[in-house]
Amino acid sequence: MHENRIRITWYGTASVRITAGESQLLIDPFFPFPESRVRVDAEAFAGCSRILVSHGHFDHISSIPALVRRDTQIFCTNAPYRSLCRMGTAESHLHRIRVGDTFSAGDFRITVIKGNHSRLGAGDILKTLCSKRVIQNRKGLRKKLRMIAACREKHETICYLIEIYGRRILVLGSLALDADTTYPEGADLALFPYQGFGSLCQIAEHICKQLRPRAVLLTHFDDTFPPFSSDVDTAGFAASVKQYTAVYQLEHGGTLLLGSDGICRLAFDTAKAEADHENNHCSSTARR
Numbered sequence: 001m002h003e004n005r006i007r008i009t010w011y012g013t014a015s016v017r018i019t020a021g022e023s024q025l026l027i028d029p030f031f032p033f034p035e036s037r038v039r040v041d042a043e044a045f046a047g048c049s050r051i052l053v054s055h056g057h058f059d060h061i062s063s064i065p066a067l068v069r070r071d072t073q074i075f076c077t078n079a080p081y082r083s084l085c086r087m088g089t090a091e092s093h094l095h096r097i098r099v100g101d102t103f104s105a106g107d108f109r110i111t112v113i114k115g116n117h118s119r120l121g122a123g124d125i126l127k128t129l130c131s132k133r134v135i136q137n138r139k140g141l142r143k144k145l146r147m148i149a150a151c152r153e154k155h156e157t158i159c160y161l162i163e164i165y166g167r168r169i170l171v172l173g174s175l176a177l178d179a180d181t182t183y184p185e186g187a188d189l190a191l192f193p194y195q196g197f198g199s200l201c202q203i204a205e206h207i208c209k210q211l212r213p214r215a216v217l218l219t220h221f222d223d224t225f226p227p228f229s230s231d232v233d234t235a236g237f238a239a240s241v242k243q244y245t246a247v248y249q250l251e252h253g254g255t256l257l258l259g260s261d262g263i264c265r266l267a268f269d270t271a272k273a274e275a276d277h278e279n280n281h282c283s284s285t286a287r288r
Helices: 078-086 122-129 132-136 141-150 200-211 235-241 267-287
Strands: 006-012 015-020 023-027 050-052 073-076 094-096 102-105 108-114 158-164 167-171 189-193 215-219 246-248 255-258 264-266
Touching: 006 167, 006 215, 023 108, 023 158, 073 078, 073 102, 078 094, 189 200, 200 235, 235 246, 246 264, 255 267, 264 267
Parallel strands: 023 050, 050 073, 073 094, 167 189, 189 215, 215 246
Antiparallel strands: 006 015, 006 255, 015 023, 102 108, 108 158, 158 167, 255 264
16 A cells, blocks of 8 residues: 655755655755754654755755765765865765766656756845844854855756656755756656745746646745744745645645655545544444
């Protein structure tokens, strides 16, 4: 009953673990700032030796050095490669990748696709730094700004097409696409990082109409690195695409299951349905 089932667990920010049989991938693992209300257990990312990095911003790479073990493999482009080296990660753990590459990680087949980062203009940065929330939370601000400045994106944001069991999962590195790149359409599941500036609902709806995934899992909508991040209302987007795409928003640590039929189900709902089925079966057997 559980054959060829893919588990997608979201921990917060863009941090996701994808599990299929004995194969696992960890994407952009990040431990929230201590000031955040979001808590990720210290062992949450344990047991996964293959890490994919979508781009080099601090909330996608700064927690990685603490996770490195003897068998850890980190796949990333040039900018995060250099940043992770400066943070003390040994080059033996780093695998430099580029757009167009296709490689295997366990049973996963992974294709690297050019991405794009959501708009981050000088005005947006200045507005954030001068916001009331930042001013009221000045403690440790200089250290945080240094850390953010040291982790550069360098226009290297990428997307990953992850294939296994005949299913396709498309992971966006940011809520933006490259205008000159042809993206795979109709993926069984697409991961949308729902954080940034501008009209996120309209941006996400446009991307969704272009990619036409069967389902979308929203990530990065939470407030994990205050005072620079914020909780984002996702209801408008979910309502705007509900006629043609299912949208999932998990609790921290929640899991989505992608079945062999290409349909996504919440792990809690699936477990409850299976328990009900088992109870009904037992009741039926007892009546015979």
